[in-house]
Amino acid sequence: TDLNVDDMMTPYPNKVLKNRKKHIVAKTDGAASCPQIEANTRTVPGIISQRGCCYAGCKGVVVGPIKDMITITHGPIGCGYYSWGTRRNKARADDRTPPEHIFSAMCFSTDMQESDIVFGGEKKLAKMIDEVVEIFHPRAINICSTCPIGLIGDDLGAVSKAAEEKHGIPIIHYNCEGYKGVSQSAGHHIANNQIMEKMVGTGTDGPAGDRVINILGEYNIGGDGWEIERILEDIGYTVNSILTGDSAYANIKNLHSANLNLVQCHRSINYIAEMMETKYGIPWLKVNFIGVEATIATLRDVAQCFGDEDLIAQTEVVIERELAAITPELERYRSICKGKTAFTFVGGSRSHHYQYLLKDLGMEVVVAGYEFAHRDDYEGRDVIPTIKSDADSKNIPELHLEADPDMYEEPNLHLNMSKEKYDELVEAGHFATYDGMYPDMVDGGVMIDDPNHYETEELIEIFHPDLIFSGIRDKYISHKMGVPSKQLHSYDYSGPYAGFRGSIIFAKDVANALSTPAWQMITPPWDKTETEGGD
Ligand code: CFM
Ligand code: HCA
Structure with a gap:
């Protein structure tokens, strides 16, 4: 057509x-x-x-799923209610995070009323922080702002700082008022900035080893993150943290102890990938675990990043075993789906990622829409330097990080690889690229x-x-x-x-x-x- x-x-x-x-x-x-x-x-x-709003991108998508943090929505109850567990990012207790520290399925809000809007909501927020600390003893707290809070000018920074001193735990605030920016995307960026500034690099008990990876931009909807983790651990990688599906503050603060960052959703998390490369020298690789062929290509790519023959061989063993287990059933469904056409209308990355899985089924995507992606998600990262900033994008702070004098290591050293081999892979378009x-x-x-x-x-x-x-x-x-x-x-x-x-x-x-x-x-x-x- x-x-x-x-x-x-x-x-x-x-x-x-x-x-x-x-x-x-x-x-x-x-x-x-x-x-x-x-x-x-x-x-x-x-x-x-x-489209949705900036608060939705910050609270609903990026920080809300962090399971061991209490995330308080400072605002009218509708904002908290709408973003309450409706995305079913799955989470479970683990070695580091016991059941009494799983808060991601709960909804916390200051429930601002008309009189709070008139007289200010800072006291109400401070009181709520006292209450959640007393009742739940969280390790850390997020506070997410909503439209009216920005309009009345409550000082979230001052309230968080005072509460941090009082309670002795990190309290991180996000000025993610719904109207800030043109879509959810602004909220991703604001969340990325605070995670990078206030969490990453503060831990000292990250996993040791030379095949440690983070999976950035995977939110464990329907348990996707767990399936990805299963495959990677089977091959022999240690997954340090998934950001932020089934993730914990206790792990995110050690995000810097990885050898490689995988980026699944480029739109929502590319900022952290870039900042971690600048600050710690950790290389990042765009991946896609949606689709059989895409997963296979991704697994081979990741193995190449480490350039280790055993790892490459083990990757093939796992691929062969997994394929044998799914192929007959997949073929059955393929015979029904073959030749059909589809639209993919989602917020960002998925409109691209799912094209691979649909291709596996013999289907064709004829129209693909993104609600809030940027030009690079359509055209590829090469266009980034040519993207003009405007009043809306300038409204979102950019962090300008530098190499950490104590923690920076050259990317090739993170991968235990010679500089020559690493440069070869860069030349072949391996790291920090996305063609859209x-x-x-x-x-x-x-x-x-x-x-x-x-x-x-x-x-x-x-x-x-x-x-x-x-x-x-x-x-x-x-x-x-x-x-x-x-x-x-x-x-x-x-x-x-x-x-x-x-x-x-x-x-x-x-x-x-x-x-x-x-x-x-x-x-x-x-x-x-x-x-x-x-x-
Ligand atoms: Fe990334 Fe996402 Fe998506 Fe997204 Fe979203 Fe989402 Fe999405 Mo809904 S982070 S861009 S802001 S893959 S919530 S888990 S499904 S629109 S395509
Ligand atoms: C959001 C979240 C959302 C909405 C889903 C939908 C999600 O954008 O605020 O419109 O069905 O994935 O939950 O994208």
């Missing part, structure tokens, strides 16, 4: 048309280089975007930034996909049009979908969605006659 963007957008006023056209790129004739796309800029007011989604788009495929309700409907009418991967906000659009959907944020409470075992669960869920007879009983609008038409 060839997309004519102007035709699709005829109802828009000129100004909106001009704006929205810049957020859509169609890949035609297999063009190798990606045209510039506009991203990480303000949504047109009133357009029914699927564009190279993996099919010919004729469309990338869309910050898609809205109207455009989603139009794209469904034009492409008639067999399945839409979406979230709770946009899934009903497709249902009403007779197109099944699968939630890629929450996995509709299924999962894990990552790694080898996850691929089978995903394939089964997708095959089920595609073969449910209910969808054939709905007449989509494009098949209706004029008279039937109506709404």
Whole structure:
């Protein structure tokens, strides 16, 4: 299908048309280089975007899952309630974190009322910190700000500092007011900054060994992180911490004792990967554990980073064993899914990552949308130096870190590798690179930034996909049009979908969605006659 963007957008006023056209790129004739796309800029007011807020990105996504910290939402109860456990990042007690220190499934909020807004909420917050310390004895506390707190000007820094002195535990605050920045993405950055400044590097009891890795940007939705950890530990790696799925403050403070950082979700966590490279010299590698072929390629890449023959051999042993275990079942589902088309409409990285798993099933992604990604997630990291900052992006502080005089080590030394070998791998594009989604788009495929309700409907009418991967906000659009959907944020409470075992669960869920007879009983609008038409 060839997309004519102007035709699709005829109802828009000129100004909106001009704006929205810049957020859509169609890949035609297999063009190798990606045209510039506009991203990480303000949504047109009133357009029914699927985006969330800065608080959602900071609290809901990045810091909320840290299981042994109490995360207090300073604000009206709705903000805390909406971000309460709804993303089902799984967490469990372990050697370092006993059951009485698991707080991530609880919801803590100052429940600001009208009078608190008028007279200020600092006292209420200080009192709440006293209470949670007395009742729960957490190791550390996060305080996340919401819109009204920024507007009335409560000084979270002062309250945290005083409480830290009083209670003798770290109390970390995040000025992640919902309105700060244009989307969840601003909140990721704010969370990354504070984790880096206040947590990483403060621990002294990290794991020893020369195959220690962190998995950054993996939130353990549906247990994805556990499947990834299972495979990596089977090969012989020690997983220091996953950030932040099933993670603990007790581990995050030792994040610097790793030899290598793996970056799963580039959008939400690339800041920490970069800062750790600058401060400690720890190299990072972009990975993807979504998809069978992608997982295999990732495992081989990681083994290459250490360049150790035994590790490379053990990687192949594990790959062969895992493949043997899943292939027959995967083939069965593949025969149902083959040839079908899909949209991937998620917040950031997943719209790209899931294309690999769908390809394993013989499916094609014809339209891919990111709610809040940046140009580099579409076009690749090479464009980063050319991205112009604006008033919104300048509103988010950038940390300018330097090499730590005591803890910095050259990247090749972290990997026990000669400088020559390391440089060779860098030359081959191994470390600190990400090419974005564009190279993996099919010919004729469309990338869309910050898609809205109207455009989603139009794209469904034009492409008639067999399945839409979406979230709770946009899934009903497709249902009403007779197109099944699968939630890629929450996995509709299924999962894990990552790694080898996850691929089978995903394939089964997708095959089920595609073969449910209910969808054939709905007449989509494009098949209706004029008279039937109506709404
Ligand atoms: Fe990264 Fe995520 Fe995603 Fe994301 Fe999100 Fe999420 Fe997502 Mo929902 S961190 S960008 S801010 S992979 S919460 S676990 S599913 S939109 S595509
Ligand atoms: C968020 C969180 C979210 C929302 C999911 C959805 C998630 O953006 O605030 O829209 O279905 O994954 O829980 O992305």
